[in-house]
Structures are given as C-alpha cells and as structure tokens.
Amino acid sequence: xxxxxxxxxxxxxxxxxxxxxxxxxxxDMGKGMLALYNRFDNIKLSGYIQPQFQVGESKGAKGFAGxxxxxxxxxxFMLRRSRVxxxxxxxxxxxxxPSLQFVxxxxxxxxxxxxxxxxxxxxxxxxxxFAFTTGLFARPFSYELNLSSGDRESxxxxxxxxxxxxxxxxxxxxxxxxxRKKNNKLKFLKIDLGVxxxxxxSSLTDYDSHKDIIGRITIKPQSLGKKITFGAxxxxxxxxxxxxxxxxxxxxxxxxxxxxxxxxAATNTGxxxxxxxxxxxxxxxIKNRVGYxxxxxxxxxxxxxxxxxTSETPGISLTGNExxxxxxxxxxxxxxxxHLGSKRHQIAIxxxxxxxxxxxxxxxxxxxxxxxxxxxxxxNTLGFGYIYYLTENAKLVLWYDKIxxxxxxxxxxxxxxxxxxxxxxxxxxx
Numbered sequence: 001x002x003x004x005x006x007x008x009x010x011x012x013x014x015x016x017x018x019x020x021x022x023x024x025x026x027x028d029m030g031k032g033m034l035a036l037y038n039r040f041d042n043i044k045l046s047g048y049i050q051p052q053f054q055v056g057e058s059k060g061a062k063g064f065a066g067x068x069x070x071x072x073x074x075x076x077f078m079l080r081r082s083r084v085x086x087x088x089x090x091x092x093x094x095x096x097x098p099s100l101q102f103v104x105x106x107x108x109x110x111x112x113x114x115x116x117x118x119x120x121x122x123x124x125x126x127x128x129x130f131a132f133t134t135g136l137f138a139r140p141f142s143y144e145l146n147l148s149s150g151d152r153e154s155x156x157x158x159x160x161x162x163x164x165x166x167x168x169x170x171x172x173x174x175x176x177x178x179x180r181k182k183n184n185k186l187k188f189l190k191i192d193l194g195v196x197x198x199x200x201x202s203s204l205t206d207y208d209s210h211k212d213i214i215g216r217i218t219i220k221p222q223s224l225g226k227k228i229t230f231g232a233x234x235x236x237x238x239x240x241x242x243x244x245x246x247x248x249x250x251x252x253x254x255x256x257x258x259x260x261x262x263x264x265a266a267t268n269t270g271x272x273x274x275x276x277x278x279x280x281x282x283x284x285x286i287k288n289r290v291g292y293x294x295x296x297x298x299x300x301x302x303x304x305x306x307x308x309x310t311s312e313t314p315g316i317s318l319t320g321n322e323x324x325x326x327x328x329x330x331x332x333x334x335x336x337x338x339h340l341g342s343k344r345h346q347i348a349i350x351x352x353x354x355x356x357x358x359x360x361x362x363x364x365x366x367x368x369x370x371x372x373x374x375x376x377x378x379x380n381t382l383g384f385g386y387i388y389y390l391t392e393n394a395k396l397v398l399w400y401d402k403i404x405x406x407x408x409x410x411x412x413x414x415x416x417x418x419x420x421x422x423x424x425x426x427x428x429x430x
Contacts (some may be wrong), residue, residue, distance in 0.1 A: 291339025
C-alpha cells in the first residue's frame with residue numbers, strides 16, 4: 001500500500017465517531033481495518049488536541065463552555081481536551097470476526113492528566129450479534145453524550161448533558177446486541193443494556209451499593225430514498241442513591257408558596273433517592289449538491305437527586321442535615337447543520353435548555369421565607385458557529401454561546417447574567 005494511501009486510511013480508521021463504536025467487518029472500512037490490524041500487530045494509536053481561546057462576557061463568568069473563568073479574568077487560552085487513545089483488537093485467523101477489543105484513553109491538559117477510558121470487550125462470533133463490555137466506558141444513554149468530542153460540531157455538550165452525566169463515563173458492565181452479519185434482518189437495530197456504579201467520574205469510588213441500570217435502543221441511520229437518512233433512539237436510566245440520612249427534600253406548596261419541604265422520618269435512612277431519566281432522540285440528514293443539511297433533536301426528562309446547591313449527582317454521600325434534594329427535570333437540544341459551497345465549510349446552530357426543577361418558576365426562586373437556591377434556575381443557550389475543515393486532520397471552530405437564565409427574586413439572579421462566551425478553537429487529530 002503506498003504511504004500516502006495508508007496515511008489516508010489511518011485517518012479514517014483511527015477515530016470512531018461514537019465513543020463505543022464496534023468493528024463492522026461487513027463494510028469496506030471494517031475489512032480495511034482487519035488488514036491494517038494484521039499488518040500492524042493489532043494495535044492502533046489515535047488522538048486529538050483542542051487548543052482554544054475564549055472571551056467571556058464578564059470576569060469570573062461561570063458556565064459550561066469549558067468551565068468557569070478565573071475571578072479576575074474574562075479571556076483565556078486553554079487546552080480543552082488533549083486525548084490519546086490506544087486500541088488493541090484481536091482477529092483470530094480462523095474466526096468470523098474480532099474476538100477481543102481493549103481500549104485505554106487518557107486526557108492530558110494544563111490542568112492535569114485524567115483517565116477517560118479503560119475497558120475491554122468480548123465479541124460473540126457464533127451468531128455475530130452480541131458483545132460484552134466491562135470497565136470504565138461511556139454510559140449508553142443519549143446521542144449527544146456518545147458523540148465524540150472530536151466529531152461534535154459544537155465545542156461542548158449541552159448544560160443538561162454535562163450536569164446529569166458528568167464526564168459521560170462510569171464503571172460498569174454492558175451487553176450489546178448489534179449484528180455484524182451483512183444480511184441479518186435486524187442489522188438496523190442496536191440495543192445496549194448495562195449496569196453501572198452511578199456516580200461516574202464525579203467520585204473516586206462507588207460510595208453505595210446501589211447500581212444504575214442504563215439501556216438504549218437505537219435504529220441506525222436508514223436510507224429514505226437516495227438523499228435522506230433517518231435515525232432515532234430511546235434511552236432510559238433507572239437508578240438512585242442510597243440515603244445515609246433521614247432528611248429528604250421535595251418541592252411542595254405550603255400556604256400558597258412553593259418551597260422545599262423536608263421529610264425527616266427515621267425510615268428514610270437506607271431508602272433509595274431516585275435517579276430516573278427517560279430520553280428520545282432523532283437525526284435527519286439530507287444530501288445536497290455540496291454536502292449535507294442535518295437536523296438533530298433530543299429530549300430528556302425524569303427525576304434527579306442532588307443537593308441544596310446543585311442538581312449534579314453528588315460525588316460523595318450526603319451527611320447530617322444536608323439531606324437529598326429530589327427534583328423533576330426536563331431538557332432538550334436542537335441542532336441545524338448546513339454545508340456552505342463544499343464539505344469544508346459548515347455552519348451550525350444549536351438551541352438547548354435545562355430546567356433542573358420543572359415544579360418551580362423564576363418568581364418562586366428567592367421568595368421571602370423560602371430556601372430555594374440558584375440550583376433550580378432554568379437556563380436556555382443559543383449557540384451558533386462556523387466550522388472550517390482545513391484538512392482531514394484539522395479544523396477551525398468559531399462559536400458563540402448566548403446564555404439566558406430565568407429572572408428570579410434571588411439576589412444575584414434578578415436579571416440575566418453576563419455569561420455569554422465566544423470560543424475560537426483549532427482541533428488537530430491523528
């Protein structure tokens with residue numbers, strides 16, 4: 001194989017679009033991967049870096065576009081991500097496909113080095129439909145959560161995605177139904193079902209014995225004529241936190257005022273505070289003369305257990321009078337993507353919202369005599385940007401996030417915060 005052709009093939013194969021992509025040897029790319037692995041001892045190396053410059057609307061602006069700004073700064077250079085991934089796949093010479101896959105990925109930035117993936121997968125090759133994965137890997141929930149940061153058009157996942165599923169990964173085990181036979185009638189279908197610790201990378205260890213069950217049913221992109229493809233999925237997370245205190249707070253109306261009311265029955269200790277998410281998503285892609293027009297949408301709702309000051313899943317067991325706060329939430333995002341003149345130029349518009357407590361409105365927050373914190377404020381984000389694909393290995397992203405919060409009666413949140421962010425990013429990948 002000529003060196004240039006090999007380099008192009010490597011660029012196509014070394015990075016999957018989705019975090020838990022499987023090898024499909026019925027397709028030309030999968031067959032090429034088989035030959036490539038055999039030639040290079042079944043090991044591959046891939047990665048990307050994302051240096052960027054950002055300008056916030058105010059000094060110390062807080063948000064989810066790469067984290068909060070320093071108290072005295074409204075602009076910064078940073079390495080948002082710097083990932084290196086090692087894959088090993090074993091293809092038996094007398095087999096029907098891969099038998100084993102092992103992945104190790106870490107993230108090295110100016111803020112430190114963190115492990116992102118350490119997992120192994122065993123393939124069933126008699127029927128070529130099942131695979132079993134264990135280790136630290138992406139939870140099978142949501143389209144956006146599983147779309148690689150190297151392929152996603154917006155610089156960041158939405159606020160809801162980052163809060164509900166911090167860092168996307170967790171320790172667990174998962175079984176996957178995904179046919180690798182070309183003529184299987186169910187090849188359009190993928191089903192993931194896993195059991196996970198729950199806290200994910202927000203905690204250094206699993207602090208209770210309760211586990212999360214997470215499942216996703218996916219209809220892979222299907223052709224609807226010559227120019228249109230459509231895909232959809234439904235996700236579910238059924239889990240919770242073991243309560244080690246008797247204090248549980250829920251939103252209720254008392255004397256005409258909405259507030260968090262505590263249930264302090266002794267029998268609450270040891271119960272399970274719920275984390276139950278339900279989501280649906282869809283993607284529509286239309287081929288045109290110069291590229292594609294694409295629409296994506298996802299809606300998630302359910303119950304989330306957090307603390308008084310955040311709706312994030314606690315990274316440690318809550319103790320004493322702090323208690324567990326149970327909130328009903330909802331959120332969604334919508335993407336519009338359009339190539340301009342060629343596949344090298346693309347515009348993107350994204351709108352998302354996250355309402356951490358659907359039982360409260362802005363006027364309820366900060367009302368005299370209540371204990372409702374800023375953790376219950378709804379946020380809307382309108383993002384838009386331009387992506388220029390300089391080469392197959394590099395792209396430029398210019399993106400602006402206009403963020404709007406509910407106006408409340410809470411000090412510091414009576415008006416819209418000055419937390420809009422502009423991002424200029426160059427991504428390199430190999």
